[in-house]
Structure formats: structure tokens, C-alpha cells
Amino acid sequence: MHESSFFATIGKIVAGKTSKWITLLVWIALLVVMTIVFPAITKEENNNAALLPKTSQSVIASQKLHQDFPHNSGQPALIVFDNAEGLSTSTYTKIQSFAASLVKHPLPYQKSVVPYQSMPTFVLRSMASKDHQTFMMPITFQSGISADRLRPVIQTLQTRLIDTFGSSAVHSSVTSTGLHLRITGPVGIATDALGLFGNLDVTLLAATSMLVLVLLILLYRSPILAIIPLISVGFAYGAISPLLGILAKSGVITVDTQGVSIMTVLLFGAGTDYCLFLVARYRELLGVETDKHRAMQGAMKGAAGAIAMSGLTVVISLLALLFSHYGTDQRFAIPFSLSILVMGLAGITLVPALLAILGRLSFFPFIPRTEAMLSSRKNGKKFVQQDVGRLAAWNGKIVTTRPWAVLLITVIVLGSFALFSSQIKPTYDLMSSFPKTMASREGYSLLADHYGKGSLAPVQLLMTLPTAKNTSVLHQVETSLSSLPFVQNVASPSLSTVNHHAIVINITLNENPYSLKAMADLHQIRLTIATTLRNDKIAVHTNTILLAGVTATQADTQAVTHHDTMTVIPIVIGIIAILLLLYLRSLVAMLYLMGTVLLSFFSALGVGWLLLHNMMGYSAIAGGTQLYAFVFLVALGEDYNIFMISRIWQATKTKGIKEAVSLGVSKTSGVITSAGLILAGTFAVLTAMPIQILVQFGIITATGVLIDTFIVRPFLVPAITVLLGKYAFWPNNFAKNQESHAREGGPTLLIDQE
Helix, strand or coil: CCHHHHHHHHHHHHCCCCHHHHHHHHHHHHHHHHHHHCCCHHHCCCCCCCCCCCCCHHHHHHHHHHHHCHHHCCEEEEEEEEECCCCCHHHHHHHHHHHHHHHHCCCCCEEEECCHHHCCHHHHHHHCCCCCCEEEEEEEECCCCCHHHHHHHHHHHHHHHHHHHCHHHHHCCCCCCCEEEEEEHHHHHHHHHHHHHHCHHHHHHHHHHHHHHHHHHHHHCCHHHHHHHHHHHHHHHHHHHHHHHHHHHCCCCCCCHHHHHHHHHHHHHHHHHHHHHHHHHHHHHHCCCCCHHHHHHHHHHHHHHHHHHHHHHHHHHHHHHHHCCCHHHHHHHHHHHHHHHHHHHHHHCHHHHHHHHHHHHHHCCCCCCCHHHHHCCCCCCCCCCCCCCHHHHHHHHHHHHCHHHHHHHHHHHHHHHHHHHHHCCEECCCHHHCCCCCHHHHHHHHHHHHHCCHHHCCEEEEEECCCCCCHHHHHHHHHHHHCCCCEEEECCCEECCCCCCEEEEEEEECCCCCCHHHHHHHHHHHHHHHHHHHHCCCCCCCCCEEEECHHHHHHHHHHHHHHHHHHHHHHHHHHHHHHHHHHHCCHHHHHHHHHHHHHHHHHHHHHHHHHHHHHCCCCCEECCHHHHHHHHHHHHHHHHHHHHHHHHHHHCCCCCHHHHHHHHHHHHHHHHHHHHHHHHHHHHHHHHCCCHHHHHHHHHHHHHHHHHHHHHHHHHHHHHHHHHHHHHHCCCCHHHHHHHHHHHCCCCCCCCCC
16 A cells, blocks of 8 residues: 555545544543543643763762762852942851851751851951852752752741741842842752753743744634644643653653653644644645545645655664763653654644544635635635745745856855854853842852852762872872963862872862863863872872762763764764665655754754854853754754655656646745744744753754755755756666556555545
């Protein structure tokens, strides 16, 4: 059975006169049962899952520090006191009183507090910043306590601070006069981040739903039609949420809030696209077919194959993220691919059923009718929408009459934008991803301004030596480290009371510990220590020198992200190339379709960087953004190419190549433009989120979708197809050999044919 016949049969099964109601009832029953039996995905989110592999040096170092120096383990929250006019004696007195209250009435999970209540005021003054404007009070909480359990504790801490220091100190702007208090440090940052993500999925769901509804009404001017994609996406989300929930609860997958948020956007964007592909064919056939059920079978025959292929391409491409090592990258794979799979199933079952139930009423008030139906109406002023608009007709004409001009212009434009992608600078600075007004980031900035950036997150050097008490060796290590130009201070070594061969030294850098420069300097630290130990004839093994702390973690993040990028990108390219080759059975078509999508991706990176850097002031983008954008844009970008090429190759059955290209471009122009605008709009919703990595990802991805929609699909791909002529289908020379293939029973293209 040919693919087209197969999907026509599917259309008859799911959207027949009686079966359409059965299809709808099955989906409703499925959702009711799953919602009752399985937990929602939002109830199973884990925002504290490990990001780096267990084999990463910083992870090993952190574990050894916890084992060998248990008294130093814990999670610190840092209370920052700041006053541009200088901290007063009364402020120090209140700090002592507050420290005493924490000792007498400790917070839940509190492990230790510096005994400021036992120190004279002049000692506290000496511990303040050099300008006497800022003071830091650490509170250590137990290790392993998650941010969601610590968040109410920090809220209690904030309430107690307000009771002691006043509400204005906690809530007033840091640029105003007077005393300011901010809670930062690992605990403060983690709990603030949890607050940002707390309602993110709900906000995104509401914003995306509203945007899609508004765009559909504006583009199609039919309120009923605008609701159908939203209903189908709602059903799909209703099935996906409990499905992922039970997988997460059983430990098969781990899902975080960021992943669920992006999944929601992907579901709305891609899901609406699949709906519109079918809607366009259905509306077209209602203009020539009186019976709405036969029209739906024809629509399924003509569009469902492209929908299925598009969905399969995205599903398998997203599964390539399983080859990632970074936690966030890997955790995206199953939820994203599963959501597209369920949406694809909804697109070829539920959507046809809904359209068949509503029939022509779906397009009210612009109801498509056949010529016979119109002529039988006495005052039939309602019209069948024209097959080809003026702009679409011009588009089809220009790519066939001037293909060389179109090719050169589009390649020059896209290539010029692509050159700017080489200027992108990555960052692995966690703090830069949060809003500048977030309390913990404000506290972090105050400490950095007054204590020095490096003092906030010193590099922890962990060494395992044959004789840790060898003062001569330790002195040489301190001297060697102090001589490095990027080192501000080297603390005295601390010996482990558990492992007598272990020693830890805190190294304060004179630069931002999150910077690329600081990460690069770690290599020099390792090299310096190794050289010093070898000079003392101490064997240096893998675990002799370990570095822990923020900078070491960020350096490992950079290395793992680079590995993921170099691994996943070739896999995705290979997967899509194979799928296109199997679907089209044309090596040439596969090559130029892949080439155009890759060119589109790099030009999107270039335009995205221009927008982010020159217009929005970003000095760098989050390290993983390029990988996410690549997987999404390359996989989703092929959707439009597949849909358009399918129509072109259908037309070559009866027409010449130029006429087929013109017709294919014109026929798909409206639906792909609408779908592209909606998909770009859904990703653009991310730019309104408070997390900068989502803003960056949203801008680059939305830009890429628009480039695909308005440059690659309508101009570049058709122009190449025209210029290649019959060779565009090699080795399946469809246009040339169609009749002989039909006579001889030879193979035909795996393209929907009518």
C-alpha cells in the first residue's frame, strides 16, 4: 500500500461519519483516565538534579572535600549588609543581636553561624570591606537539602531580618540611601532561582495560548478555526503531562521546570503547525468536494504523510540529546521527543476528527464551497477562498523566471548574517542568567564591588600527599601559587582530621570567578602545583591535585557542553539526512535541503547575536544556547521544506518542473507563512521570561524560524530546485520517468500523490 493510500485509510478510520465521534471519545476517555491515575509532570519536577557527570574533576573534588573535611561541608547563605554612608555602630550591634538569636533559635536545617555575638564591635569592623560600607554574615545549612525545602526557611530568615533591621532595609532599592540587606550565596541564589521558575510553566502556558489564539484569528479570520489547534494542543498536553509524570515518578526520566517550560512552547508551536498543514489541504478540497468526509480523506492523503515525516524528523532529532553528558541537555531528550510524538498522533487522529465534526463550519464566516454549491445559492456571496493570492503568485513566478538572481541574493544575505555567528562569545556564568533586580544577584554584586570578585568564590585546591604535614612542601606550594599574576591571595593550608594525607588550600583570584579567563587560569594552577610537587620528588597522580569551587565547576561545564555540541550536532545532521533520503529517495534533494537549513541556522545565529549584543547589550550568550537552537531549528526547519517539496513533486506528475515549482510554492505559501509566524511567535514568548538563557534561546530560535519562513522556503529552496531541474530528483528522476515508472510498475516517490 502506498503511503498516500495508507493515510487516506487512516483518515477514513478516524474521521468517518461515525468514527469521528469515537475518535473524540477515545481521546477524552484517555485523558480522564491518565489524569486520575498518573501524577502531573509539574508535581514531579526536580530542579536540583546533577548537571555534570560523576567523572567530572570538580564533582570528584567536591565529593572528596565532603569526605575529608566534613566540618567544612554545608550550603552557605550570605547575608549582605550595605550602606553607602558607612555601616553604623548600631548596625553592628543589631548584627550581634541577630547572630545571638540564630544561635538561641536556629532555623530549620541550620548547621552553623559565625559567633559574631561574642566578638567586640571593632573586630566586626575589621571584617567589613575596606571602605567600611559592606559586611557579610554567613549562615551554613546542612548539605543535600533541596532548594524547595530551603525556600520557606529563607523566607523565615527574611522575616526575622525585617523584624530586626526594618522592612526598608530588605525591600528598598540598593541605589537608595540607607541600610540594605540581601541574602545571597549558593542557598540564596538557589532559592531565588526556584522562585523565578515557580510559576514559569503556568505563565508560559497562558501567554503562549493567548498568542496562538490571537495570531490564528488575525491570520485566518475564523474564531472557530482558531480554537481547533488549541483544543488539539490542549488534548496533547493533557496526555503528555501525566505520561511524563509517571515516568519521572518511577525514575525513568528527570524533568526540571526549564525543560517543561520549553516543552510547552515547542508543543504549541509545532502542534499548531501540524494542524495548519492539514487545515490548508482540507479547506482546499472543500472547494471541489461536496462531501466533507471525502474531503477529509483527501486531505489526509495529501498532507498526513508530510505531517508524519515532519514529526518523525523532530522526534528522532530530539532523541539525539540522549548522547549528551550535561544534565540539562540529556534531560530534554525524552520530554521533548515524547511531546512531539503525542502531538503528531493527535495531528493525524484528533484534528481530522474535529474538522470532520465541524466540517465547513470550521472556517466560518469564510466558508469554502464548491462551484455547484455556490451556484445553487440564491444570494451566495460567501466565496471559496482563492487558491493563490497575489503575493503567493508573485513568489511562485519570481523563483521560476529569475532563479539565479534569487539564489545569489538569498545566499549573499544569509551568508553575510552567518559571518556574524563567528563573533559569538559564550558564557557559563550562572549569575548572568538571572535578572539584575533579583535579590541574591544584587547581594552578589554588592560583595563583588566591595570585597573583590574573586573573594566570593575562591578556588579550592585539594591535594593528597604522602606526608601532608611536610611544611617545606606546603610552603613551596603557597609561594608558587602566590607568584601567579592572577592570584590575589592564598590561604593557609587546612589539614584533614579524617584523612591525614589530605590538605585543602583556598585560592582567591583577582578576577571574576565565573569568567572564561578564570576558567582558563585553572590549567596554569594545576601545572604550577604539579611542577612544584615533582621538584620535591612527589609523584603526581590523577587524584593528587583536584580543584573544586565555582570556577572549577564552570570549567567542567564548558568542557562537557563542548563535548555535547561536537557529539549531538553531527548525529542530528546524520539522522535528518538519512530520514530525508529514505522519504524522498533523492540524494541531491537531501543534500541541498540540508545545506539550506544549515545556512539558515548560522544566519539565525548571526542575526541573533546582532540583536542580543548590539541592541540588548549582552556581552556573551549562555554556553548551551547554540546547541539547543541547532537541534530545534534544523529539525523544525525541515518541516517546511518537506511540506513544500511534497507539493512540488506532486505537481511534477502532470506539469513541467518550473510550473510545478511555481504551483508548489504558491499552494504552500499561505499555510507555511501562517505556521512560521505562529511558531516564531511562540518562541518569542520566551523573551518575556525573567531567565536570560530563555531570552537568548527565544530570540535566536524565533529569528531562525522567520528566516526559514520568509527566505529559505519561499525563495532559496525553490530557486535551487528550478536550477537543478530533473537533477533535483536524482537518482529518482521523477519528472522525467514518471510515466514509464507507472507503466512498468517501477518504484514511485514516497510522497503523497493524488
